[in-house]
Amino acid sequence: MAGSGKAHLRTEGDIILRVEDLVMEFPVGHTGLKVHAVSGISFDVLRGETLGVVGESGCGKSTTGKAMMMLPKPTSGSVVFEGTELTALKADDMRAARTRMQMIFQDPISSLNPRRKVRDIVREPLVIWKRGSHQEQLAKVDALLEEVGIDPQRAADSRPHEFSGGMCQRISIARSLVLDPTLIICDEPVSALDVSVQAQVLNLLEDLKATHGLTLVFIAHDLAVVKNISDRIQVMYLGKICEVAPSNDLYTSPAHHYTKVLIDSIPVPDPEVAVHQVAIEGEPPSPVAPPPGCRFNPRCPAADDRCRAEEPQLRKVGDGHFVACHHPLIGGEAPVAVRSS
Amino acid sequence: MSPHSAHTAHSIQAASRQLEGPLLEVTDLRTHFRTERGLVRSVDGVSFTLDRGRSLGIVGESGSGKTVLSRSIMGLLPKRNTERSGSVKFEGREVIDLPLADRRKIWGREMSMIFQDPMTSLNPVMRIGKQIGEGLRLHLGMSKEDARATSLHLLREVRIPEPEKRLDQYAFELSGGMRQRVMIALAMSCGPTLLFADEPTTALDVTVQAQILELIGVQKRERNMSLILVTHDLGVVAGHTDDIMVMYGGRMVEKAPTNVLFASMKMPYTEALLKSIPKIEDPSHTRLSVIPGRPPDLVNPPPGCSFAPRCSFAQDRCRTEVPPLITAEHPDHVYACWYPVGSPSHRARTAELAAAMSGAH
Numbered sequence: 001m002a003g004s005g006k007a008h009l010r011t012e013g014d015i016i017l018r019v020e021d022l023v024m025e026f027p028v029g030h031t032g033l034k035v036h037a038v039s040g041i042s043f044d045v046l047r048g049e050t051l052g053v054v055g056e057s058g059c060g061k062s063t064t065g066k067a068m069m070m071l072p073k074p075t076s077g078s079v080v081f082e083g084t085e086l087t088a089l090k091a092d093d094m095r096a097a098r099t100r101m102q103m104i105f106q107d108p109i110s111s112l113n114p115r116r117k118v119r120d121i122v123r124e125p126l127v128i129w130k131r132g133s134h135q136e137q138l139a140k141v142d143a144l145l146e147e148v149g150i151d152p153q154r155a156a157d158s159r160p161h162e163f164s165g166g167m168c169q170r171i172s173i174a175r176s177l178v179l180d181p182t183l184i185i186c187d188e189p190v191s192a193l194d195v196s197v198q199a200q201v202l203n204l205l206e207d208l209k210a211t212h213g214l215t216l217v218f219i220a221h222d223l224a225v226v227k228n229i230s231d232r233i234q235v236m237y238l239g240k241i242c243e244v245a246p247s248n249d250l251y252t253s254p255a256h257h258y259t260k261v262l263i264d265s266i267p268v269p270d271p272e273v274a275v276h277q278v279a280i281e282g283e284p285p286s287p288v289a290p291p292p293g294c295r296f297n298p299r300c301p302a303a304d305d306r307c308r309a310e311e312p313q314l315r316k317v318g319d320g321h322f323v324a325c326h327h328p329l330i331g332g333e334a335p336v337a338v339r340s341s
Numbered sequence: 342m343s344p345h346s347a348h349t350a351h352s353i354q355a356a357s358r359q360l361e362g363p364l365l366e367v368t369d370l371r372t373h374f375r376t377e378r379g380l381v382r383s384v385d386g387v388s389f390t391l392d393r394g395r396s397l398g399i400v401g402e403s404g405s406g407k408t409v410l411s412r413s414i415m416g417l418l419p420k421r422n423t424e425r426s427g428s429v430k431f432e433g434r435e436v437i438d439l440p441l442a443d444r445r446k447i448w449g450r451e452m453s454m455i456f457q458d459p460m461t462s463l464n465p466v467m468r469i470g471k472q473i474g475e476g477l478r479l480h481l482g483m484s485k486e487d488a489r490a491t492s493l494h495l496l497r498e499v500r501i502p503e504p505e506k507r508l509d510q511y512a513f514e515l516s517g518g519m520r521q522r523v524m525i526a527l528a529m530s531c532g533p534t535l536l537f538a539d540e541p542t543t544a545l546d547v548t549v550q551a552q553i554l555e556l557i558g559v560q561k562r563e564r565n566m567s568l569i570l571v572t573h574d575l576g577v578v579a580g581h582t583d584d585i586m587v588m589y590g591g592r593m594v595e596k597a598p599t600n601v602l603f604a605s606m607k608m609p610y611t612e613a614l615l616k617s618i619p620k621i622e623d624p625s626h627t628r629l630s631v632i633p634g635r636p637p638d639l640v641n642p643p644p645g646c647s648f649a650p651r652c653s654f655a656q657d658r659c660r661t662e663v664p665p666l667i668t669a670e671h672p673d674h675v676y677a678c679w680y681p682v683g684s685p686s687h688r689a690r691t692a693e694l695a696a697a698m699s700g701a702h
Contacts, residue, residue, distance in 0.1 A: 056546035057517070164635050165403075194402040194573060196632035199617040203629055221547065228619040228627060247625035265547045266621055267554075267576030271599045278555045280548050283518045 052230030398578030
């Protein structure tokens with residue numbers, strides 16, 4: 001199997017999104033080479049859950065987020081959202097499906113049209129889908145703007161550049177909520193913001209998740225941020241899933257060597273503990289020619305011949321805790337049988 | 342370190358330098374930009390000194406003036422629409438408003454800078470070897486061959502894999518981490534006494550960030566350089582600098598040796614900034630403390646303390662009178678606050694806030 005196993009997929013509960021064997025490849029010019037951005041990953045998200053996706057640049061986390069929205073359609077694999085197979089949908093049906101799943105991007109200023117008034121930007125989805133009368137639309141937009149902390153009167157008169165980065169991210173969030181979606185995919189939504197503003201936006205997302213009954217997929221490179229907002233975290237490396245675990249377990253007992261490295265690399269704002277050791281040497285290799293076997297093997301302290309030849313499958317090491325590693329840091333017992341598909 | 346002509350030249354040069362007094366002395370530095378909206382007071386009266394071999398972290402949010410401060414010291418800002426006043430003394434010599442030709446002699450040899458984005462800071466159409474060699478030939482008068490050999494040596498020092506190959510490559514052929522290593526090699530090439538690193542790891546992945554910070558630290562120790570590390574991340578400076586300066590609204594609001602600052606921070610802003618960082622050891626869904634509002638408008642800064650509108654501890658005096666820098670128990674610890682953390686008024690207000698919180702639930 002090309003993927004990293006499906007032992008972690010759940011069979012019970014209200015599964016809102018299920019991704020199986022997702023592959024995303026892009027050609028490199030006319031060289032015949034391919035960027036293996038995502039190489040056969042599977043995961044699921046329960047209704048009301050926040051799934052965090054974490055990894056370094058080039059690990060395929062953003063590509064995964066976009067692939068769920070068919071932006072573009074994946075090379076192969078299946079994405080089932082609220083019971084509908086999205087990869088089989090025609091363009092028009094997909095557009096309709098996207099009203100139920102929305103995305104928030106990293107750069108809040110460039111993801112808003114600079115030439116339009118903010119209130120019109122937030123209202124546009126309602127206009128396109130002809131939801132409600134003009135008055136109803138405005139009332140809904142104003143209520144949402146109020147909820148995310150933007151003065152509706154100011155929004156009616158101002159364009160995005162008149163707002164700060166944090167404000168623009170709030171506007172993006174209001175826009176993503178206006179069609180009452182069930183799933184929001186957040187792609188590095190706080191990476192461009194200052195720490196003080198980052199905390200405001202993270203708290204806002206938590207509040208909105210509760211009031212609007214949302215399910216979130218939260219993609220970011222900062223493990224501390226992801227841990228704060230997520231119920232479960234999926235660690236990715238070079239187009240593969242390394243580990244999936246409930247957020248607190250991932251931190252207290254990481255099973256994958258890469259997860260450990262990520263945790264150890266976070267600079268601690270405390271000089272008493274900040275005797276900084278470099279947790280790992282080197283950088284992720286190119287996704288054009290990923291290494292055989294476990295993709296982390298060239299940088300892994302525990303790698304042996306088996307890791308260089310045989311790709312590890314995800315297996316259970318704890319309650320809801322799965323790892324794809326031949327020599328995990330915890331739970332080195334026999335692998336759990338891989339669910340046949 | 343290999344005995345190389347370049348390094349011999351450095352040591353002779355270093356020996357002839359004036360070695361007394363602080364390396365850098367900044368007094369009441371102001372940098373204001375003329376814009377259509379009015380005068381932007383990016384740096385508004387900052388004074389500090391930096392001793393030889395010491396490292397200083399400058400921390401602040403975007404718009405706090407930390408980058409403008411470091412560029413003003415180095416003289417990298419355009420003259421046009423810029424108003425600058427105050428004094429910057431480097432090794433006892435006034436360097437503010439030096440003519441360009443003289444500033445060029447300082448850049449690279451005395452002060453150099455590692456910028457945030459290694460892709461846009463490197464010349465995209467010049468091979469790496471030539472780029473590093475350019476400064477060596479210009480400032481140290483090396484021959485082409487010597488410059489190339491020294492460039493190779495520098496690339497080895499910054500631990501770039503396959504350094505021979507890199508000499509003839511272009512920036513786009515290297516990864517982000519390697520580009521930042523090239524930037525460091527370039528900044529080190531002429532043996533500066535003072536190195537500025539402006540958000541050197543913000544564009545890098547977290548695992549690479551640790552490597553680059555450690556590399557900067559090693560280079561600093563080996564070359565006995567002074568370092569000014571500019572960052573928005575208190576976590577980055579905590580482990581890598583001797584002293585920390587916190588900037589807010591173009592002013593220095595607190596400065597102390599790193600361990601003193603973390604043990605007894607006085608400025609409510611510093612405390613709030615530290616508290617708003619999500620901590621990895623906290624359970625998930627821990628409510629983050631936020632600083633309400635946003636950084637001040639530098640064209641029309643609020644009267645009094647610029648943090649007062651966002652400060653939970655602000656009182657009437659804070660809104661009218663600008664607090665001066667006050668020295669704390671530790672002689673090297675200064676802060677600008679009327680009601681600092683730990684003062685009776687601050688404690689009373691903390692109790693009040695706690696009561697209000699528990700009353701609300």
